[in-house]
Amino acid sequence: xxxxxxxxxxxxxxxxxxxxxxxxxxxxxxxxxxxxxxxxxxxxxxxxxxxxxxxxxxxxxxxxxxxxxxxxxxxxxxxxxxxxxxxxxxxxxxxxxxxxxxxxxxxxxxxxxxxxxxxxxxxxxxxxxxxxxxxxxxxxxxxxxxxxxxxxxxxxxxxxxxxxxxxxxxxxxxxxxxxxxxxxxxxxxxxxxxxxxxxxxxxxxxxxxxxxxxxxxxxxxxxxxxxxxxxxxxxxxxxxxxxxxxxxxxxxxxxxxxxxxxxxxxxxxxxxxxxxxxxxxxxxxxxxxxxxxxxxxxxxxxxxxxxxxxxxxxxxxxxxxxxxxxxxxxxxxxxxxxxxxxxxxxxxxxxxxxxxxxxxxxxxxxxxxxxxxxx
Amino acid sequence: xxxxxxxxxxxxxxxxxxxxxxxxxxxxxxxxxxxxxxxxxxxxxxxxxxxxxxxxxxxxxxxxxxxxxxxxxxxxxxxxxxxxxxxxxxxxxxxxxxxxxxxxxxxxxxxxxxxxxxxxxxxxxxxxxxxxxxxxxxxxxxxxxxxxxxxxxxxxxxxxxxxxxxxxxxxxxxxxxxxxxxxxxxxxxxxxxxxxxxxxxxxxxxxxxxxxxxxxxxxxxxxxxxxxxxxxxxxxxxxxxxxxxxxxxxxxxxxxxxxxxxxxxxxxxxxxxxxxxxxxxxxxxxxxxxxxx
Numbered sequence: 001x002x003x004x005x006x007x008x009x010x011x012x013x014x015x016x017x018x019x020x021x022x023x024x025x026x027x028x029x030x031x032x033x034x035x036x037x038x039x040x041x042x043x044x045x046x047x048x049x050x051x052x053x054x055x056x057x058x059x060x061x062x063x064x065x066x067x068x069x070x071x072x073x074x075x076x077x078x079x080x081x082x083x084x085x086x087x088x089x090x091x092x093x094x095x096x097x098x099x100x101x102x103x104x105x106x107x108x109x110x111x112x113x114x115x116x117x118x119x120x121x122x123x124x125x126x127x128x129x130x131x132x133x134x135x136x137x138x139x140x141x142x143x144x145x146x147x148x149x150x151x152x153x154x155x156x157x158x159x160x161x162x163x164x165x166x167x168x169x170x171x172x173x174x175x176x177x178x179x180x181x182x183x184x185x186x187x188x189x190x191x192x193x194x195x196x197x198x199x200x201x202x203x204x205x206x207x208x209x210x211x212x213x214x215x216x217x218x219x220x221x222x223x224x225x226x227x228x229x230x231x232x233x234x235x236x237x238x239x240x241x242x243x244x245x246x247x248x249x250x251x252x253x254x255x256x257x258x259x260x261x262x263x264x265x266x267x268x269x270x271x272x273x274x275x276x277x278x279x280x281x282x283x284x285x286x287x288x289x290x291x292x293x294x295x296x297x298x299x300x301x302x303x304x305x306x307x308x309x310x311x312x313x314x315x316x317x318x319x320x321x322x323x324x325x326x327x328x329x330x331x332x333x334x335x336x337x338x339x340x341x342x343x344x345x346x347x348x349x350x351x352x353x354x355x356x357x358x359x360x361x362x363x364x365x366x367x368x369x370x371x372x373x374x375x
Numbered sequence: 376x377x378x379x380x381x382x383x384x385x386x387x388x389x390x391x392x393x394x395x396x397x398x399x400x401x402x403x404x405x406x407x408x409x410x411x412x413x414x415x416x417x418x419x420x421x422x423x424x425x426x427x428x429x430x431x432x433x434x435x436x437x438x439x440x441x442x443x444x445x446x447x448x449x450x451x452x453x454x455x456x457x458x459x460x461x462x463x464x465x466x467x468x469x470x471x472x473x474x475x476x477x478x479x480x481x482x483x484x485x486x487x488x489x490x491x492x493x494x495x496x497x498x499x500x501x502x503x504x505x506x507x508x509x510x511x512x513x514x515x516x517x518x519x520x521x522x523x524x525x526x527x528x529x530x531x532x533x534x535x536x537x538x539x540x541x542x543x544x545x546x547x548x549x550x551x552x553x554x555x556x557x558x559x560x561x562x563x564x565x566x567x568x569x570x571x572x573x574x575x576x577x578x579x580x581x582x583x584x585x586x587x588x589x590x591x592x593x594x595x596x597x598x599x600x601x602x603x604x605x606x607x608x609x610x611x612x613x614x615x616x617x618x619x620x621x622x623x624x625x626x627x628x629x630x631x632x633x634x635x636x637x638x639x640x641x642x643x644x645x646x647x648x649x650x651x652x653x654x655x656x657x658x659x660x661x662x663x664x665x666x667x668x
Contacts, residue, residue, distance in 0.1 A: 178478065213450075213451050253532060255535030359657055
């Protein structure tokens with residue numbers, strides 16, 4: 001789960017990491033009041049989860065109240081899913097750094113990364129001149145040791161008070177990273193202001209979804225999703241992604257679903273949605289088909305090769321779904337695995353012609369999607 | 376010979392009394408696996424499929440001994456169960472659980488390596504030597520998928536494994552041993568780390584690797600081939616070549632891996648190292664024939 005900037009900054013304020021003076025507003029809030037608290041000039045930052053907000057025009061500066069109001073209206077109307085703006089004081093920037101904590105899966109260590117060149121293009125820096133990225137590998141059992149924090153802050157060329165502040169900020173970031181089961185905690189840019197103080201100008205935190213049983217503070221709401229269908233799928237714990245193609249996918253297992261996605265593109269088709277109803281969801285074919293139909297596919301393609309997910313149970317679910325939802329589109333199936341003979345009987349019983357091979361099924365779905373709605 | 380699990384491996388099942396644990400214990404025994412004991416805290420005295428159940432791993436080890444453990448416990452308890460097994464000296468552990476928190480997985484990986492143990496998973500179907508033994512959840516009774524033979528398989532995906540092993544069998548081959556590394560971002564053991572097992576295994580003539588987009592495990596295998604630490608033919612299939620980029624991990628992920636992790640990059644590295652890369656699962660069989668017949 002990726003948090004909004006304002007949520008991560010909430011955590012920063014609680015733990016004592018300095019952030020700019022700011023005020024969160026929504027469409028109905030009186031901007032004047034907010035600016036009264038924050039001061040001018042200010043910066044307006046759309047609270048959306050997409051990367052590259054600056055380049056997309058979702059971060060704007062304003063030096064008068066009128067300008068701020070005008071730009072706020074513009075940002076709100078530019079994008080369908082912007083619910084909130086964070087209005088912050090504009091910092092006097094001396095220098096910008098990049099500071100992040102993530103996971104190194106190879107060593108299973110926690111990786112601290114920093115760069116003298118903060119800002120938006122830090123990925124390019126990493127590719128073109130990797131020597132400019134300062135890295136410290138943290139042992140998960142030892143935690144962040146003081147010498148490692150010093151390596152990072154000296155590496156950034158910090159001295160005096162700023163150096164001491166940097167050590168504190170990193171140590172508090174590390175606490176947040178561990179306490180919230182984070183995959184990523186990033187400050188970009190970390191600003192050295194003209195008064196010599198370090199401030200987290202932007203903040204990003206991604207919490208590991210697998211830790212949701214013990215991370216109860218933040219819960220997913222509609223705000224976190226681009227589409228209603230994706231939100232609905234998430235509420236039902238069914239992995240779902242929405243695309244703009246014509247073949248609706250119901251598959252079991254991420255690897256197989258990705259392969260079917262590739263094969264559809266290989267044979268010249270396009271995907272309407274990615275949906276997995278395997279694993280713990282294999283008895284939920286009715287809900288899976290309901291979701292699949294929402295994006296109006298021309299064909300539904302169902303491919304499984306299950307272990308725990310029994311083929312006969314899935315086939316029965318599909319039969320129930322067809323009876324209940326009466327989909328007005330052709331359905332192609334390749335359902336294999338435990339109980340597949342029984343699955344075949346069930347599918348034939350409702351007038352489908354079950355296939356045994358993934359690639360034949362994909363080819364047939366692509367043909368049907370291109371050629372109309374013959375059932 | 377087989378890698379990781381054979382008929383002499385003495386298997387402990389942690390979480391044996393649960394729905395999945397008891398169901399798959401029956402099937403592991405059905406294949407021929409030597410299951411010697413089960414553990415579920417509070418259920419000592421029960422017997423599941425003729426296997427005695429104990430409260431703790433320590434008790435089970437004292438009564439029955441075991442040199443491998445397979446976990447059917449919920450993801451939230453996986454870390455505790457692994458460390459309990461490690462504490463009793465077990466060096467081979469398979470974690471089936473899907474959804475182990477990544478911070479727990481890091482601790483498991485670091486902790487197990489420090490005592491020289493190998494933990495396979497999480498989010499895996501496990502490990503199987505067809506027609507001999509398994510620690511995991513494989514539909515071994517489907518003969519067109521799990522037939523004994525000379526092809527080693529390593530994989531990140533359960534569902535895709537069946538798809539690809541079916542192609543191996545269809546081409547007239549069978550599987551020597553299969554290790555499911557699992558689909559998590561931090562697997563407790565990586566592809567490259569199991570290659571020595573297959574290199575040493577005289578029943579394995581070639582290796583099929585089933586990979587996916589993301590991470591750098593496939594690139595590490597390319598390194599092992601290039602440096603001649605792994606010398607048997609490798610056929611790779613990588614899923615996700617047309618997947619839309621960037622729903623996951625932001626900046627730091629991309630910086631940490633410095634542009635690696637794309638399917639194109641993996642295919643490039645593997646081809647350059649001398650592996651054969653299948654564009655589609657159906658090509659795996661043909662490529663095996665090319666390099667073995």
